[in-house]
Amino acid sequence: MSSQVSTNPSAAAANGAAPVIAMEGLSVSLGGRPILKNLTATLTGRCIGLLGPNGAGKTTLLHTLLGFHPPQGGTARICGRDIRHDLREVRALLGYMPENDAFIAGMSAVRFVRLMGELAGVPSDQAIERAHEVLFYVGLGEARYREVGSYSLGMKQLAKLAQALVHSPKVLFLDEPTNGLDPPARTRMLKLIRDIRDAGEVRVILSSHLLRDVEECCEEVLVLKDGRIATYTNLEEERQANRKFLELELRSETEGATAAFTEEIEARGAELAAGARQRLKLVLPEGLAVRDLYTIAAAKSVQIRRLDYKKDSLEDIFLKAMEGGTDGRV
Amino acid sequence: MAVYEQSYRSYTGALTPVWSRFLIIPRYAYEVVFKSKLFVGFFALCFAMPFVGLIMIYLKHNLGALQIFGVSAAEIAKNIPINHTFFYRGLWLQGALSFLLVLLVGPALVAPDLRNNGLALYLSRPFNRSEYVLGKMSVLLILLSAITWVPGMLLFAFQASLEKGWLGENLALGGSILLGSWVWILFLSLSALAVSAWVKWKPVARLTLMAFFFVLMGFGGTINQSLDVKWGMLFSPWHVIGSIWWSLFSMGPTDDFPAAGAAWVSLIAGGLLCLFLLYRRIRAYEVVR
Numbered sequence: 053m054s055s056q057v058s059t060n061p062s063a064a065a066a067n068g069a070a071p072v073i074a075m076e077g078l079s080v081s082l083g084g085r086p087i088l089k090n091l092t093a094t095l096t097g098r099c100i101g102l103l104g105p106n107g108a109g110k111t112t113l114l115h116t117l118l119g120f121h122p123p124q125g126g127t128a129r130i131c132g133r134d135i136r137h138d139l140r141e142v143r144a145l146l147g148y149m150p151e152n153d154a155f156i157a158g159m160s161a162v163r164f165v166r167l168m169g170e171l172a173g174v175p176s177d178q179a180i181e182r183a184h185e186v187l188f189y190v191g192l193g194e195a196r197y198r199e200v201g202s203y204s205l206g207m208k209q210l211a212k213l214a215q216a217l218v219h220s221p222k223v224l225f226l227d228e229p230t231n232g233l234d235p236p237a238r239t240r241m242l243k244l245i246r247d248i249r250d251a252g253e254v255r256v257i258l259s260s261h262l263l264r265d266v267e268e269c270c271e272e273v274l275v276l277k278d279g280r281i282a283t284y285t286n287l288e289e290e291r292q293a294n295r296k297f298l299e300l301e302l303r304s305e306t307e308g309a310t311a312a313f314t315e316e317i318e319a320r321g322a323e324l325a326a327g328a329r330q331r332l333k334l335v336l337p338e339g340l341a342v343r344d345l346y347t348i349a350a351a352k353s354v355q356i357r358r359l360d361y362k363k364d365s366l367e368d369i370f371l372k373a374m375e376g377g378t379d380g381r382v
Numbered sequence: 383m384a385v386y387e388q389s390y391r392s393y394t395g396a397l398t399p400v401w402s403r404f405l406i407i408p409r410y411a412y413e414v415v416f417k418s419k420l421f422v423g424f425f426a427l428c429f430a431m432p433f434v435g436l437i438m439i440y441l442k443h444n445l446g447a448l449q450i451f452g453v454s455a456a457e458i459a460k461n462i463p464i465n466h467t468f469f470y471r472g473l474w475l476q477g478a479l480s481f482l483l484v485l486l487v488g489p490a491l492v493a494p495d496l497r498n499n500g501l502a503l504y505l506s507r508p509f510n511r512s513e514y515v516l517g518k519m520s521v522l523l524i525l526l527s528a529i530t531w532v533p534g535m536l537l538f539a540f541q542a543s544l545e546k547g548w549l550g551e552n553l554a555l556g557g558s559i560l561l562g563s564w565v566w567i568l569f570l571s572l573s574a575l576a577v578s579a580w581v582k583w584k585p586v587a588r589l590t591l592m593a594f595f596f597v598l599m600g601f602g603g604t605i606n607q608s609l610d611v612k613w614g615m616l617f618s619p620w621h622v623i624g625s626i627w628w629s630l631f632s633m634g635p636t637d638d639f640p641a642a643g644a645a646w647v648s649l650i651a652g653g654l655l656c657l658f659l660l661y662r663r664i665r666a667y668e669v670v671r
Binding site: 120139143144147152154155157158163172175182185215218220247251253 | 389390391392393394395396397398400403406410414494495497498499500502503504505506507508509510665666667
């Protein structure tokens with residue numbers, strides 16, 4: 053079961069969540085070809101996944117929000133700052149970890165991260181301290197005096213994360229952060245992202261084509277397809293909803309016990325659908341917990357042999373979004 | 383704060399003024415540039431001629447010092463004229479050394495950033511393309527200033543302090559040293575950055591820069607010879623700057639250089655072309671059409 057969260061700006065404001073990114077009819081063309089088409093959405097989560105197949109416009113969206121590509125139409129606001137008019141202020145709020153290899157040649161990691169900190173406005177003496185701290189934080193403490201150019205792919209990814217964090221951005225853009233990482237390095241990278249998210253000081257936008265990465269880190273997911281928004285889903289709400297959608301398999305020695313059980317829970321407000329071979333699908337109402345089901349079953353001499361949460365995975369959401377049409381709006 | 387703490391902590395201190403951030407680039411660049419012994423040796427050599435000039439000015443006004451070598455004071459005074467020719471020749475010498483210095487430093491400024499996608503990192507910060515170019519240019523502007531107009535003006539001031547009335551007669555000479563040096567410095571820096579931005583490999587960028595200054599001179603000469611015209615040399619940066627310096631230092635009529643007005647137009651056109659090339663190239667990402 054998938055649900056779309058209300059994402060127009062007024063609805064987000066009504067919910068009390070401060071929007072991290074608000075797009076209003078954002079359109080971008082590159083080389084005369086439209087890449088992003090009239091995107092309208094308000095993203096409010098602590099960690100937002102940006103999903104989509106190759107060429108959907110994920111990286112272009114990040115680049116546009118960074119001011120690398122001028123919008124042809126519409127605009128976007130990051131933490132209330134317009135990317136068309138307040139670009140310098142917008143960039144001061146952002147940390148960006150690019151998808152491709154990106155470093156300054158001939159520099160050790162500590163000098164590289166320090167330079168990036170200074171360019172963002174951190175004074176020189178503070179920048180060196182921050183560079184050491186952040187390199188230890190991402191796990192490159194022991195290798196911080198080595199040239200970034202000599203790093204392995206995984207280490208370069210961590211160095212890119214360090215430079216994105218050094219100036220304490222309010223919003224962190226991570227473009228395919230687990231690209232090319234082996235499983236332990238990937239696990240460590242995702243752990244870092246969750247840690248940053250849970251610290252609560254940085255809002256994270258994670259662009260990836262790996263559903264698992266997004267599922268492990270993100271609360272909300274924006275799916276792009278052909279430059280349009282296919283869906284924008286709150287994964288947390290999705291999980292909450294899933295918890296109430298159950299499948300039961302029942303057994304009873306006593307005649308009519310199963311019917312008595314279903315009548316009882318129906319009387320308590322559950323929506324039911326009987327399946328074959330004493331299988332029952334139900335949506336739990338407010339006030340009726342799973343534990344209550346077992347209590348009622350015991351009272352009615354019914355055994356609950358199996359209880360499954362019907363889970364709509366991110367993969368289901370993604371595939372549904374890919375099948376459905378898009379209008380650029382959520 | 384101890385560096386071993388591995389939890390995320392945000393920075394809440396003051397930020398540096400926006401206008402000053404482009405100067406971070408030369409500071410980092412000099413750390414690398416001055417690590418090279420070759421460069422340090424060459425840079426020191428660039429001060430040899432200003433030093434010789436300083437001695438010449440001193441001796442001209444302290445002739446007694448040379449009489450211990452048995453040289454006639456009048457002869458010395460005659461052979462050390464401190465005038466527009468002295469400063470013009472000095473600027474030519476330092477100008478040529480500036481070109482060599484740019485060959486050493488220039489190609490390494492932008493090319494590695496483009497090759498390693500470093501521009502996305504610079505430009506994702508509150509730091510725009512103009513500031514990036516200004517920062518990279520100031521690496522050269524500061525170095526070239528140190529070997530051109532700074533020693534030139536020091537010699538000028540030294541001479542003015544030693545000879546009463548000389549400053550009043552030669553005030554325009556100070557302006558010529560400043561303007562002549564800055565025109566050359568700006569043109570050299572822009573050319574070096576433009577070449578470095580378009581040729582991503584340092585040795586090739588170095589060769590391209592040499593070709594830009596010498597092949598164009600040959601090209602201009604060929605045009606002059608084959609078409610029997612004089613404007614061919616407007617393609618040669620050496621002849622263009624030579625013409626501008628010749629006129630700035632009021633060296634008199636000459637057939638060696640193209641007309642000064644045309645030379646200014648050529649130089650400005652060349653500078654604008656370099657700016658256009660930089661504008662096209664200095665981007666966070668290249669859009670493939």
